[in-house]
Amino acid sequence: MRVGLCQFAPKHGDVKANLDHIARALxxxxxxxxxxxxxxxxxxxxxxxxxxxxxSEPVPGGPTCEAMAALSRKSKAVIVWGMPQSxxxxxxxxxxxxxxxxxFNVYRKAHLFVDEKDLFDRGDSSFPVFDVSFPSPSGRxxxxxxxxxxxxxxxxxxxxxxxxxxxxxxxxxCHPSNLVLEYAHTNSxxxxxxNRVFWVLANRTGSETLGEKTLTFNGRSQIVAPDGRLLAGAxxxxxxxxxxxxxxxxxxxxxxxxxxxxxxxxRTDLYLT
Ligand code: ACM
Numbered sequence: 001m002r003v004g005l006c007q008f009a010p011k012h013g014d015v016k017a018n019l020d021h022i023a024r025a026l027x028x029x030x031x032x033x034x035x036x037x038x039x040x041x042x043x044x045x046x047x048x049x050x051x052x053x054x055x056s057e058p059v060p061g062g063p064t065c066e067a068m069a070a071l072s073r074k075s076k077a078v079i080v081w082g083m084p085q086s087x088x089x090x091x092x093x094x095x096x097x098x099x100x101x102x103x104f105n106v107y108r109k110a111h112l113f114v115d116e117k118d119l120f121d122r123g124d125s126s127f128p129v130f131d132v133s134f135p136s137p138s139g140r141x142x143x144x145x146x147x148x149x150x151x152x153x154x155x156x157x158x159x160x161x162x163x164x165x166x167x168x169x170x171x172x173x174c175h176p177s178n179l180v181l182e183y184a185h186t187n188s189x190x191x192x193x194x195n196r197v198f199w200v201l202a203n204r205t206g207s208e209t210l211g212e213k214t215l216t217f218n219g220r221s222q223i224v225a226p227d228g229r230l231l232a233g234a235x236x237x238x239x240x241x242x243x244x245x246x247x248x249x250x251x252x253x254x255x256x257x258x259x260x261x262x263x264x265x266x267r268t269d270l271y272l273t
Contacts, residue, residue: 001134001144003172003198004031004077004243007221007234009206012043015055019067026075031243032134034075037204037221038082038109038153038176039093045208045215049091052119056086059096060104072098078132080202082152082176090121095150095176097130105130109152110161116154123152127164146171146248149197153177156187159194166195167263171251177203178217185220189228196226196262197251205237226251 006025011017018041026034038044041064046052057064064083072079078099085094085108092108093116108123109116133145149165151173156162165173173192179185185201192199200223207216221234223244234240254262 001032001146001248002030002243002245003033003035003200003223004029004241005035005200005202005221005223005232005234007037007203007205007219007238007240007242008040009204009217009239010037010040010043012045012208013055014043015041015064018042019064022081023067023071025239025241026071026077026079029075029241029243031077033078033080033148033172033174033200035174035200035202036079036081036176037202038095038178039084040081040176040204041083043208044178044204044217045210045213046119047210049119052084053086053091056084056091058087059083059085059094059106060098065096065098065104068096069098069102069104072100073102076100078134078148080148080150080174080176084120091119092123093120093152094123095152095174097132097148097150097174099132105150107150107152109155111154111158113154127161127168129165129168129170144248148172148174150174150176153179156184156191159191162191162195162197166197170197171248172198172200172246175199175201177201179203180215180217182218185218185222188222188224189230192224192226193228194262196254196256198226198246198248199224203234205239226253
């Protein structure tokens with residue numbers, strides 16, 4: 001199957017412009033799965049909960065989900081993207097997945113970063129894994145299925161999150177992000193290797209300013225194989241569309257050496273939980 005990512009700088013507060021940008025980008029790529037950055041339809045820095053509430057939408061049911069479902073149908077790609085999700089009185093920083101058949105899955109960010117704590121509620125999704133089939137009507141891949149997990153940005157600092165997904169069978173971890181820490185990208189390789197999964201980091205570029213605060217988002221999106229190989233990597237500032245062909249079955253083999261299996265060798269009798 002072919003997996004890809006789209007790295008760009010979302011326009012702050014302009015959902016329509018961002019959806020148009022995403023539609024143009026997706027029209028230039030053929031893939032079974034495309035991952036987009038965190039909060040890629042709204043931008044990242046907001047002054048108050050009411051500001052982000054005004055841009056939050058139910059999942060599914062809002063115009064952003066409708067637009068993404070139409071894009072998924074048209075491009076025949078499963079799309080994973082980040083957006084603010086409203087649910088009753090709560091607002092979550094969510095990753096949403098839509099399939100060409102119009103099925104939605106959602107993950108709500110569990111580990112909020114810095115001032116996100118003032119804007120969002122902590123996610124309550126217990127790291128679900130979704131079994132997705134890729135019909136590959138265009139002849140790409142073999143029409144196989146794969147188990148997908150989603151994390152949002154800072155979640156990758158907590159190895160338990162990726163481990164939970166891997167233990168539930170995730171073969172590909174989709175990671176919409178707005179990374180700002182220079183060393184954060186190394187986590188993609190570490191998390192991929194320690195779980196033997198494919199990792200798709202879709203980071204954004206550009207910067208946003210709010211009062212005294214400026215954040216620069218540092219791109220370098222990447223697709224990493226279960227053995228830590230960098231299959232595709234983007235630059236720090238450019239708009240990029242990356243795709244690679246992978247065999248998700250590679251992530252089913254947890255052997256590090258013929259005598260070491262990452263899951264079977266775990267010492268759960270010794271670990272602190
Ligand atoms: C982040 O979690 N957006 C760094």
